[in-house]
Amino acid sequence: MKSAIFQKAGLMTVEEVAKPTLQAPDDVIIKVVRACVCGSDLWAYAHGDNKEEHSMNDGHEALGIVDAVGDGITTVQPGDFVIVPFTHGCGECDACRAGFDGTCDRHPGFTNWSHGFQSEYIRFHYANWALVKVPGQPSDYSEGMIKSLLTLADVMPTGYHAARCAGVKRGDKVVVIGDGAVGQCAVIAAKMLGASQIVLMSRHEDRQQMALASGATAVVAERGEEGIAKVREILGGGADAALECVGTEAAVDQALGVLHNGGRLGFVGVPHYNNHPLGSTFAQNISVAGGSASVTTYDKQVLLKAVLDGDINPGRVFTADYKLEEINQAYQDMQERKTIKSMLIVSD
Amino acid sequence: MKSAIFQKAGLMTVEEVAKPTLQAPDDVIIKVVRACVCGSDLWAYAHGDNKEEHSMNDGHEALGIVDAVGDGITTVQPGDFVIVPFTHGCGECDACRAGFDGTCDRHPGFTNWSHGFQSEYIRFHYANWALVKVPGQPSDYSEGMIKSLLTLADVMPTGYHAARCAGVKRGDKVVVIGDGAVGQCAVIAAKMLGASQIVLMSRHEDRQQMALASGATAVVAERGEEGIAKVREILGGGADAALECVGTEAAVDQALGVLHNGGRLGFVGVPHYNNHPLGSTFAQNISVAGGSASVTTYDKQVLLKAVLDGDINPGRVFTADYKLEEINQAYQDMQERKTIKSMLIVSD
Numbered sequence A, B: 001m002k003s004a005i006f007q008k009a010g011l012m013t014v015e016e017v018a019k020p021t022l023q024a025p026d027d028v029i030i031k032v033v034r035a036c037v038c039g040s041d042l043w044a045y046a047h048g049d050n051k052e053e054h055s056m057n058d059g060h061e062a063l064g065i066v067d068a069v070g071d072g073i074t075t076v077q078p079g080d081f082v083i084v085p086f087t088h089g090c091g092e093c094d095a096c097r098a099g100f101d102g103t104c105d106r107h108p109g110f111t112n113w114s115h116g117f118q119s120e121y122i123r124f125h126y127a128n129w130a131l132v133k134v135p136g137q138p139s140d141y142s143e144g145m146i147k148s149l150l151t152l153a154d155v156m157p158t159g160y161h162a163a164r165c166a167g168v169k170r171g172d173k174v175v176v177i178g179d180g181a182v183g184q185c186a187v188i189a190a191k192m193l194g195a196s197q198i199v200l201m202s203r204h205e206d207r208q209q210m211a212l213a214s215g216a217t218a219v220v221a222e223r224g225e226e227g228i229a230k231v232r233e234i235l236g237g238g239a240d241a242a243l244e245c246v247g248t249e250a251a252v253d254q255a256l257g258v259l260h261n262g263g264r265l266g267f268v269g270v271p272h273y274n275n276h277p278l279g280s281t282f283a284q285n286i287s288v289a290g291g292s293a294s295v296t297t298y299d300k301q302v303l304l305k306a307v308l309d310g311d312i313n314p315g316r317v318f319t320a321d322y323k324l325e326e327i328n329q330a331y332q333d334m335q336e337r338k339t340i341k342s343m344l345i346v347s348d
Helices: A041-047 A143-151 A155-165 A181-192 A205-214 A224-235 A249-258 A279-284 A295-308 A324-335 B041-047 B143-151 B155-165 B181-192 B205-214 B224-235 B249-258 B279-284 B295-308 B324-335
Strands: A002-008 A011-016 A028-036 A062-069 A081-084 A121-124 A132-134 A173-177 A197-201 A218-220 A239-244 A259-267 A287-290 A318-323 A341-345 B002-008 B011-016 B028-036 B062-069 B081-084 B121-124 B132-134 B173-177 B197-201 B218-220 B239-244 B259-267 B287-290 B318-323 B341-345
Touching: A002 A324, A011 A324, A028 A081, A028 A143, A041 A324, A062 A121, A062 A143, A132 A295, A143 A155, A143 A295, A143 A318, A155 A181, A155 A239, A155 A259, A155 A287, A155 A295, A173 A181, A173 A224, A173 A249, A181 A197, A181 A205, A181 A239, A197 A205, A197 A224, A205 A218, A218 A224, A224 A249, A239 A249, A249 A259, A249 A279, A259 A279, A279 B287, A287 B279, A318 A324, A324 A341, B002 B324, B011 B324, B028 B081, B028 B143, B041 B324, B062 B121, B062 B143, B132 B295, B143 B155, B143 B295, B143 B318, B155 B181, B155 B239, B155 B259, B155 B287, B155 B295, B173 B181, B173 B224, B173 B249, B181 B197, B181 B205, B181 B239, B197 B205, B197 B224, B205 B218, B218 B224, B224 B249, B239 B249, B249 B259, B249 B279, B259 B279, B318 B324, B324 B341
Parallel strands: A173 A197, A173 A239, A197 A218, A239 A259, A259 A287, A318 A341, B173 B197, B173 B239, B197 B218, B239 B259, B259 B287, B318 B341
Antiparallel strands: A002 A011, A028 A062, A028 A121, A028 A341, A062 A081, A081 A132, A287 B287, B002 B011, B028 B062, B028 B121, B028 B341, B062 B081, B081 B132
């Protein structure tokens, strides 16, 4: 089968590799229908980021058809149409029962994460609870709906996680830091949870317009102190919640800066900084929460229904699509901000 | 009038000083009935902690009778019996309306804090919303009830803040780090909010017994990895919430260590460490919240009624009382753990 290979920073290729096989009772083999490129994949593509050369791709979002199941699988069967999350919650531990399957207690760290999804077939481990079944078959859905379903593998639940971690509730004034796919989904999530004002910090016209179409009430292009002042002017004071969807220290500082004392920070940008002082949040009574999103929990609880009912349209973040063979272009266009998020059409 | 003076580390005295006078329209002069020593006062007493020698005492908890009010005061009048909080919320800003008057947006940092309460009279600034009126007069209450009312100036709301910041709810498994007055109050708060299991980490028999009488279901004397393992054994897994009531990095690490992924840390120990890495909380999806307690909000909302109804008895943390002239003994006994918290009987 074909699979995307990370050759080195700036170069993705497609190679013929062995089709994956079942290796454990709770493995599922999936024929990929759609995959995509994540903002987090770009860290290695742009900077190397210590990723081994000529290694498996970092892709971890897909829609697919179940091809084969291990002996322990009771929830899906060959032919089922599924959302393939980037996480592998067990559904039974303290963390999963508390709604945090993105950091399952039984599958710590890297064992809870997916990779290699930019391929024709994938092996999904710890599959019994984590996969999310979609009614019918891909051909039953419009391409727009397929795009929205694909966001349920990562970016939509991740944006929703930011909003849930920040405890967004009806009437809240919310600021979103980051205008990529996750930031766009955080805007959608804040609106779902009833925010009365949603300000997106963004300097790009196309991303500003997309957020405004999804429910943002204002956009702010300025950054740093100037940006904070602009946000406070628009909100008539500090924000109740800030959703940090980037992963840099500057973004965290921006988020902390727009909050009133007692405000709430939800952060889902994978931290690309070492430490951030807790002391400053104590002085402001700011709550801080974040981590890997609860993909399976949120999809089953609320997001799949919201997509199928047409209440939300997160699929709009896919502004360009590519064949698997065009993988390098898919990365490069996203890296150069020519597309917000690149979709890969792997099979029909 | 008499007032306690910090002479130097290890030495508190009482001196004759000028009685305070009204200086602003929202000032209130209060005749102190009871004051006390806070664990945070001991940082300077034990270590100097950069506090100026021969300076005003750090006391910031009192019960008293209103003596005089500024022109802008509409909520209390001379003769009223009041709880005198360590904070000065305005009651109207974003932070106060969100329930975080401990970090009022209008009275930032030190302007929101009290000091000098170990005195016969005190000037309480920004007084109109922050003072908490108690029905009747001190003579209407038993000494036990007076003690519980005195805790409402700081330690009981602070313990309650830890529990609220950690989102303690019915059925939660809760661990309290710190067996001083705030830790003891955190146990009471966890029980009020419906925790099903409450484990206090403590090595002192008297403090263990006090917590068990207040609702703790187990105590653990071990610390570090051993203590974490013991807690997890008792709870049959990780805790839902950890309440950090000390303020050292070791205590924060202990708190983070007992939580399951997706658990919640409430921290109210004034941080005596520089940075604590946010990265580790991201990897575990742990939420972190804390700061100065919402004394006025919690007292008015729930705590004053709970004390007056006899539902809670936080006054038991005062295990010794002293005359104002015995101020050094009050500090020293608390420093040497001969008493959990020292009460000062200033007037009848």
